[in-house]
Amino acid sequence: MLEAEGIVLGPPQMLRRTRYDTFDGRLYRSGLRLEARTQGAEGHALVVTAGNGPPARLFLSAPLAPPEPLAVGTLPPGPLRSRLLTTAADRALLPQVTLASARRSGTAVDADGIPLVTVHLDSDLEITRPGTRPGTGAEATDALAWTIEVEELPGRRKPARALLKTLGRALAVDTAPPAAVDGDALERAAIAAEIDHRGWRGPVRPDLDRHGAALVGVRQVLRSFADALDANWEGTVDHLDDEFLHDLRIAVRQTRSLLTESRRILPKDVRSEQREAFRWFGTVTSPARDLDVYIAGWRTLTAPLSNADARALEPVLAHLAGQQASAHLEVAQALRSRTARQLREDWRAWLDLPEAEVVGGKHAREPLGEMIGARIMAAQHALLVDGRLIDAGSPAVQLHELRKDGKRLRYLLEGFGHLGGRKRSRAVIGHLKDLQDNLGAHQDAEVQADRLRRALAELTDAAADEGVGELSPATVAAGERLATILDRRQAAERADFHDRFAAYDDKRARRTVEDLVARMSR
Secondary structure, eight states: OTGGGTOOOOOOEEEEEEEEEOTTOHHHHTTEEEEEEEETTTEEEEEEEETTSOOEEEEESSOOOTTOOBOGGGSOSSHHHHHHHHHHTTOOBEEEEEEEEEEEEEEEEOTTSOEEEEEEEEEEEEEEEEOSSTTSOEEEOOOOSEEEEEEEOTTOHHHHHHHHHHHHHHTOBTTBOOOOOSSOHHHHHHHHTTOOTTOOOOOOOOOOOTTSBHHHHHHHHHHHHHHHHHHHHHHHHTTSOHHHHHHHHHHHHHHHHHHHHTTTTSOHHHHHHHHHHHHHHHHHHHHHHHHHHHHHTHHHHTTTSOHHHHHHTHHHHHHHHHHHHHHHHHHHHHHHSHHHHHHHHHHHHHHTSOGGGOOOOTTTTSBHHHHHHHHHHHHHHHHHHHHHTOOTTOOHHHHHHHHHHHHHHHHHHHHHGGGGOHHHHHHHHHHHHHHHHHHHHHHHHHHHHHHHHHHHHHHHHHHHHTTSOSOOHHHHHHHHHHHHHHHHHHHHHHHHHHHHHHHHTOHHHHHHHHHHHHHHHO
8 A cells, every 4th residue: 555655664663652741731731742762772862842843852872761750950951951941941751651663664755756755654552651650660551553654744745645645545444534633653642541631730620609508618629629739749759840849738738728717617626637637747848848949049049149159159059959858858758658648548538528428617508608708808807907017127027927817818819719700819819919929038038048047057067077177268258148148138028018018908909809708708
């Protein structure tokens, strides 16, 4: 059949291809595809394609070993790394599906020997889906029998389309030719393996009824937070990238906040037990996340310094990186523990109980919108009262407490605000975010300066203990200069606070919150 079209297939070669993407599908959403390809005995490469554009290739000296993840930052500089870094940033690239086949290829040419179209015949296909965690092996899926790929060459669209029609007629069975589909054999393998290229997009927002029972709605939202916790659990344990821990901690904080706000809605014993459990989750994951943020932002942090000062602080960065590695080991140990497993299983078991088997608190059967609306107004009132008490002489701790007020309100709005109108909820969250950004920057500067001074002291003590003399004067001086810059940054954010808070305490902004709650409660 192919010979009749002037295509002579070459001898078969072993071809192995693995498709990669981030956990949240960033490459797919950007129109990119990354695959690790091994063809024959020595042809190993990473290949990034974007639509019909030219691929970016990185040739490797040895094949990759799926299902291990890839870190973009470890790839050598070049076009492939540049394409990936723009899209994936610091997220790990995880193997999604692997296709092994025996491939035979051939190209049709015109009378002048100019290539018109290339065809690839893949047989003996074997599809595997990597295990859910690195090093856990792979899961085989139903294999395709064979595939024929028609590769359209640049400027040769018509020959490719004509060949597709010819193949369709030749392969027709019972007068029904096979459908021509976009994509290649690796794409078909991903479909067969049921890969969702969209990746994790966050928990599904539940369909809440503001007139329904408060207990039902609160449990629905808590289940969505538990879904986020579960989705990011293994990536956090294995520290595939920093975002897994970040998203897991968001789920933990959201759960803790809603448990606090659910008094007299949730059963008292469940609420008390789970508040303690999630307080523990928050405590064991906090140090690692703080160090992740510090190290990820190190380049920005040291940008105001001279190159010489930045180099002098490299021992501090190395010291913090060592603490980060230790902190993540502690997180992994804690989350793998029997305690964590039991807490997680107990929580999910209660969330999955049928509604008829759950006896809530005094207000469990009250309307959801009315109950949550009252809590939003209480959180808003606390934020305004506490913010208005802050003046130029207030200690930094008051701003930290106000930041907690803002988080309390923010989590209620993110979970339930749409019941008062999505547009109105987005507006309130936008106003609140402007204030939170200021409070967050103020606290970050203070924490960063404190950790920097502590790291310098730890390095000085370590040098003395090891008998290697004092810490380099250049490092100490650079650290003091950076700490001073951070102190000034904190002061600048403090000076900006009153304008930021005044904008949030504006009459129209307050009215938006009141209108949102009124809509939720009616």
